[in-house]
Structure formats: C-alpha cells, structure tokens
Amino acid sequence: MPIYDxxxxxxxxxxxxxxxxxxxxxxxCPSCKAPELKKLLSMPGFRLKGSGWYETDFKTGAKKNLAGGDKSE
Incomplete structure (x- = not known):
C-alpha cells in the first residue's frame, strides 16, 4: 500500500x-481537528532487490549477462 503525505x-x-x-x-487534521488536510506530492520510495531480475528474466543464451562485460572464467 502506498504512503501519502x-x-x-x-x-x-x-x-x-x-x-x-x-x-x-x-x-x-489530527492536530487541530480542522477539515483542512491536503495531499502533498512526494517522491515514491521503493527498492529493487535481487540479482539483476531486469537483465536476466527474459533473456537467453549469450545475451543473458550483459552487465558482466567480457569476464573470462
């Protein structure tokens, strides 16, 4: 659920x-009890966790690890 300011x-x-x-x-308003609350515009806050889901989920073969560059094993 979103957080509103x-x-x-x-x-x-x-x-x-x-x-x-x-x-x-x-x-x-919980402070003065006046019906004067207005929503503010705010930056959404979220965190992307994981091991590169955006890069590896829908790619196959040689295209799978683009961020790794020219790593040699």
Whole structure:
C-alpha cells in the first residue's frame, strides 16, 4: 500500500498515512481537528532487490549477462 503525505492548511501539521488506492483522502487534521488536510506530492520510495531480475528474466543464451562485460572464467 502506498504512503501519502498530507499537510493541514490551517495549522501546517504534516503527517504520513498508509492507504489503499481506493481509500478516500483524509480530510480532518489530527492536530487541530480542522477539515483542512491536503495531499502533498512526494517522491515514491521503493527498492529493487535481487540479482539483476531486469537483465536476466527474459533473456537467453549469450545475451543473458550483459552487465558482466567480457569476464573470462
């Protein structure tokens, strides 16, 4: 589930909320209780783990290890 950043336009309180895509946006500020929360634009954060899934998953033969260069065994 994505993490959304919100800021209250009344008291400038900022918070993060984990919500589903289908959830309605938050409206009430937990700090001042005013219905003034607005979503902020933020950078998505994610990490690609593994041993080169982007390079090796769909390639075969000599094309399989392009990042290895001219390694000799």
């Amino acid at each position: 919100y800021q209250c336009t009344s008291c400038n309180h900022q918070l993060e909320a984990i919500q589903k895509f289908s959830d309605a946006p938050l409206l009430e």
